[in-house]
Amino acid sequence: MKTQSRITILLAATMLAGFAGAANAGSLKIESWRNDDADIWKTKIIPAFNKKYPDIKIEFTSTPPKEYNATLNARLQGGTAGDLITCRPFDASLELFNKGQLISVNDVKGLDAFSDVAKSAWTTDDGKTTFCVPMASVIHGFMYNKDVFKKLGLSEPKTEDEFFAALDKIKADGSVTPLDMGTNDQWEAATMGFQNIGPNYWNGEEGRKALIAGTQKFTDPQYVAVFKTLARWAPYMGAGYKAQPYPDSQNLFSLGKAAIYPAGSWDIATFRAQANFDIGAFKPPLPKGQSTCYISDHTDIGMGINAASKNKDEAKTFLAWTTTDEFAQIFANEIPGFYPLSNAKVTLKDDLAQTFVSWRSECKSTIRNSYQILSRGTPNLENDLWNLSAQVINGTITPEDAAKKAQDGLDKWYKPAK
Structure with missing residues (x-):
């Protein structure tokens, strides 16, 4: 009887653990320094993504810009960093890739929406591997x-x-x-x-x-x-x-x-x-x-995948969505002053944001x-x-x-x- 009870308890515990794992499956956490627009991510960008992918839950967390690099490095080393890493351009993020903390995103669908110039801030010196999907300048x-x-x-x-x-x-x-x-x-x-x-x-x-x-x-x-x-x-x-x-x-x-x-x-x-x-x-x-x-x-912001993430497929799904015209349109207008790096055709509603971007044709x-x-x-x-x-x-x-x-x-x- 005692043996039967132990088996029943073990089976129940195993099932509960399975349910807990299933509950966490598909959950993503974004690490970012963009504390100024955290609310826009939470109320505009993530809900738009969830209309297409309701089963992938996303949490956006931000660290003040000055503290971001040190805090992110500590979290990556301690195994507590999120699944999606907002990437600074060039060397800071390249170092994370070289240390094995970011993975290649060469296989992310939609990466061909970006020119080589746009990708250069998050591509290895030999041009072979892109480790963050470009987002904005x-x-x-x-x-x-x-x-x-x-x-x-x-x-x-x-x-x-x-x-x-x-x-x-x-x-x-x-x-x-x-x-x-x-x-x-x-x-x-x-x-x-x-x-x-x-x-x-x-x-x-x-x-x-x-x-x-x-x-x-x-x-x-x-x-x-x-x-x-x-x-x-x-x-x-x-x-x-x-x-x-x-x-x-x-x-x-x-x-x-x-x-x-x-x-x-x-x-x-x-x-x-x-x-x-x-x-x-x-x-x-x-x-x-x-x-x-x-x-x-300045190529300012991209996003990559934490090599230690347990939800890499879901992370790639999110990154693929960030290459679309839909994301570019939302991002450019909800966060005016950040200009998409993809080839998406975007109409800017903010006249001040339009003034800045107009300089590209003058200078x-x-x-x-x-x-x-x-x-x-x-x-x-x-x-x-x-x-x-x-x-x-x-x-x-x-x-x-x-x-x-x-x-x-x-x-x-x-x-x-x-």
């Missing part, structure tokens, strides 16, 4: 408060002389902060500062590729000149800019207390939700003597010069540029010394291929 520029410009009789500056003249006029008026950015978090100083205006100095892809080839260096005049221009921003950034974190910069502009915001198009959705004034945008102003314009149209596009290859070693060039750009604006280092430190750091580990 972001474009750099400047947003501005149209009400302030109208009040002061300002027009969109096309040159740096016009840009600084506008800042002088806004500062003299004294009613709002002329240039809204802080250096507390450092990354904005490089991302919305150095990498925003820099392509006009180093001629976009020409200069970026020359750094990789070793035929140009950060100590060359065009790179020093970017730091010199950044140093000129400080008098316009408000008394507390050194202690001002990114969310405070967003709030300052949203509340109408700042005139010009060095921007990435990713901020459009935030300002649409919070600001009650008309917002315009202008391209990075041209330096003196420069006639061709360049924009940072030559490039990506941030620290992202491909040049941040693989120690010290990390991307992190160096964060710190050095912030220090230049803060006045704690000269532009010349900043350029030298950036190149010295690179020289410690990077030897261009001959």
Whole structure:
């Protein structure tokens, strides 16, 4: 009798375990740094997917951008990371693939919707393996408060002389902060500062590729000149800019207390939700003597599959859906300022988002010069540029010394291929 009871209990436990496993089958967790649009994923994107695939349950989790890389690495190493990994472009995600933490997505249906250029941010150096499905790029520029410009009789500056003249006029008026950015978090100083205006100095892809080839260096005049221009921003950034974190910069502009915001198009959705004034945008102003314009149209976000996921088939189903026109249309309009990298035909409803993307037909596009290859070693060039750009604006280092430190750091580990 006792033996019979034990067998019955064991069978029951086995069945319960099976039911529990079945209940978890098909559940996916997404890891992302996009905390600003978490609600859109939960209320728009995932429900649209579930209309077609109701049995695949998805949880979206976000980590603040500055903490994402370290947090994700800890979760991957600890075995607690989600099934789908939101991928930063180039080296950070390539390293995850090389460590065996991301798998190939070459067999994901719909990957042919992306050009080789679009896939390059998430493809191995030999071009054979794509490890994240591309999703979107972001474009750099400047947003501005149209009400302030109208009040002061300002027009969109096309040159740096016009840009600084506008800042002088806004500062003299004294009613709002002329240039809204802080250096507390450092990354904005490089991302919305150095990498925003820099392509006009180093001629976009020409200069970026020359750094990789070793035929140009950060100590060359065009790179020093970017730091010199950044140093000129400080008098316009408000008394507390050194202690001002990114969310405070967003709030300052949203509340109408700042005139010009060095921007990435990713901020459009935030300002649409919070600001009650008309917002315009202008391209990075041209330096003196420069006639061709360049924009940072940066391959920003992709998505891959955690090698440790127990639901890889479901993950591939979701990634295949992200290659469709349906996803591109939802993503581009629900998260304005993120521009699909697929060949989908998308109609943008937001005029500010349309302004940013219109620059593609006016200027030559490039990506941030620290992202491909040049941040693989120690010290990390991307992190160096964060710190050095912030220090230049803060006045704690000269532009010349900043350029030298950036190149010295690179020289410690990077030897261009001959």
